[in-house]
Amino acid sequence: MSxxxxxxxxxxxxxxxxxxGALAAGALAGWVAPGAGPSLEHAINPVLAALLYVxxxxxxxxxxxxxxxxxxxxxxxxxxxxAVVPLVVAALFPFLPADRAVRxxxxxxxxxxxxxxxxxxSGLAGGSAERxxxxxxxxxxAQLVLLPGFLLLFLGSGLGDVIEPxxxxxxxxxxxxxxxxxxxxxxxxxxRRPAGRRVSEAVGTAMVPLMAATLLTVVAxxxxxxxxxxxxVARVVPFYVLFLLVMAFAGRAVARLFRLTTPDARAIVFxxxxxxxxxxxxxxLALPDALAVAAxxxxxxxxxxxxxxxxxxxxxxxxxx
Numbered sequence: 001m002s003x004x005x006x007x008x009x010x011x012x013x014x015x016x017x018x019x020x021g022a023l024a025a026g027a028l029a030g031w032v033a034p035g036a037g038p039s040l041e042h043a044i045n046p047v048l049a050a051l052l053y054v055x056x057x058x059x060x061x062x063x064x065x066x067x068x069x070x071x072x073x074x075x076x077x078x079x080x081x082x083a084v085v086p087l088v089v090a091a092l093f094p095f096l097p098a099d100r101a102v103r104x105x106x107x108x109x110x111x112x113x114x115x116x117x118x119x120x121x122s123g124l125a126g127g128s129a130e131r132x133x134x135x136x137x138x139x140x141x142a143q144l145v146l147l148p149g150f151l152l153l154f155l156g157s158g159l160g161d162v163i164e165p166x167x168x169x170x171x172x173x174x175x176x177x178x179x180x181x182x183x184x185x186x187x188x189x190x191x192r193r194p195a196g197r198r199v200s201e202a203v204g205t206a207m208v209p210l211m212a213a214t215l216l217t218v219v220a221x222x223x224x225x226x227x228x229x230x231x232x233v234a235r236v237v238p239f240y241v242l243f244l245l246v247m248a249f250a251g252r253a254v255a256r257l258f259r260l261t262t263p264d265a266r267a268i269v270f271x272x273x274x275x276x277x278x279x280x281x282x283x284x285l286a287l288p289d290a291l292a293v294a295a296x297x298x299x300x301x302x303x304x305x306x307x308x309x310x311x312x313x314x315x316x317x318x319x320x321x
Contacts, residue, residue, distance in 0.1 A: 023299075041221040053203075054203055080268055125316045127266035128263035233297060240308075248273060277302045
């Protein structure tokens with residue numbers, strides 16, 4: 001084992017504590033030195049691009065065709081994420097704070113299924129991590145296609161009056177499409193050359209430190225922008241907790257509907273509950289200043305979810321025995 005493997009392995013084992021520490025450090029920095037916010041904001045895109053590259057490196061492009069052959073599992077994953085979740089969000093939506101930025105942040109994060117650490121947490125709970133891994137490319141592509149339509153459905157055509165398409169398109173190309181293409185090129189290199197495989201494995205170890213750096217940077221730079229919205233941010237936390245509770249039972253119901261095996265059923269529960277805050281965060285950061293709080297709303301969901309996944313790992317094997 002290399003000398004670097006020890007700290008990396010320790011960070012991965014205690015990643016929940018690492019993320020909570022990063023969020024606390026970011027909040028402290030934002031409170032103590034609010035003037036540093038604009039400077040820190042310039043660091044967000046490079047850190048986020050690196051994090052998304054590492055994240056997408058875990059999404060196997062080669063598995064895309066294979067995922068299409070897992071018919072019932074894939075159908076259940078699509079139904080729970082793109083039919084059941086929007087219905088649950090629609091039921092919660094009228095009770096959210098009326099602030100448009102808050103509502104937009106909640107929609108961005110809850111309507112996009114996770115494609116990265118859901119596989120780890122699902123595996124820890126005895127879920128079919130391999131099936132979930134094979135389904136991730138399709139889940140990623142589906143959310144990128146469907147998310148604009150969902151936002152239009154919930155917020156109406158007036159959304160175009162406050163969101164300029166230019167920054168959105170730029171954020172998508174630079175922070176999502178670019179890292180995704182680079183990650184899949186790295187996968188192709190790793191499949192053909194030992195050097196590519198070594199690079200891919202080495203880069204993969206940076207996931208937890210980069211996630212911590214992203215959370216710290218985003219919170220420290222966005223916290224000074226909160227102003228009078230701090231109360232609204234706090235008020236969305238119960239909605240995120242309720243979402244996790246509801247989706248545990250909704251995911252189990254979908255798994256039963258498709259008559260899935262126990263490992264597959266647990267994986268469906270996890271994919272329905274975990275959300276893709278990393279991929280939608282660039283879109284939230286691309287919003288105009290009037291909607292800047294949406295980025296903090298997205299990061300808040302990450303905090304709630306990381307803690308919730310620890311509970312899920314213990315609870316889901318009992319819920320789906």
